[in-house]
Amino acid sequence: MSTFRNPVGPQPAKVYWRRRLIVLLGLLAVILVIVLIVVRPGSAQSAGGDDKPADTAGTAESSSPTPEPIEADGDAPACSPGSVTLTAVTDKGTYAPEETPQLSFSLVNTGTAPCLLPVGSDVQEYVITSGPDTIWSSKHCQSAPQAQEMILQPNEPVSPAPIPWDRTRSDPSTCEAERPLVPGGGASYHLAVTVGEITSDETRQFLLN
Structure with a gap:
């Protein structure tokens, strides 16, 4: 006869049945804990990917409006x-x-910001x-x-095309007449330039030879 159905020992049979029941309940509790650890509530939902927090955050971020670039104002203040x-x-x-002097000038904005200048x-x-004699204008x-x-950028020299x-010797009264050549032979001349209110x-x- 099976000892499982009819426990053999010095104690009454109900004692052995009680012990077996306690062991069985303990085993069921252990199995239940293991099942809860392996299969947590909500894990199936996460595995399905329907409501993942990362996806929600990504959707909110992608729906935000993209900032448009701000264009700088093209105007510049007048140069001082x-x-x-x-x-x-x-x-x-x-x-x-036989050489013809080429005359020009250089402008430099010594400020810290671009400025607009009539040139x-x-x-x-x-x-x-x-010497004291004005030869030509x-x-x-x-x-x-x-x-x-022209907009002058800070510390960037600007020069126009030279003029010959x-x-x-010039004079307003001789614009339509033939004008005399100035002396050469090593004679010294000086060029001054004015642009608006600015003078070199x-x-x-x-020297002219």
């Missing part, structure tokens, strides 16, 4: 004459008899002197001057 340096420029320091031929003047016989504005000087601090000296 005190913040612009003007330098008279010639392409050479000494010219042979057209309507506000430009080149003046050549020899670009304004004496100028025709059809052109207005132009035909080595003659120093003249540019050059």
Whole structure:
């Protein structure tokens, strides 16, 4: 006969049945704990991927409006004459008899921000002197001057295309007449430039042979 149904021992049979019941309940409790650990509430929902928190956050972020780039204002304030340096420029320091001096200038914005400056031929003047004598001026016989504005960036020199000087003496009364050549042979001349209210601090000296 099976000892499971009929426990054998010095104790009454009900004692052995009680012990077996306690062991069985303990085993069931252990199995239940293991099942709860392996299969947690909500794990099936996470495995399905229907309501994952990461997906929700990603959806909210992607729905946010993308900031548009802000374009800088293209306007610039007018240059202060005190913040612009003007330098008279010639392409050479000494010219042979057959060479024509090329006159220009350099503008530098010494400020810290871009500024707007009128630089057209309507506000430009080149003046050549020899001692106290004014030899030539670009304004004496100028025709059809052109207005132009330019934005000067800080500390970036700007120079216009040079203009030629035909080595003659100018005068408003001789614009339609043949003008006399100035002396060469090593004669010294000085170029000064004005752009609007700005005048070159120093003249540019050059020699004509």
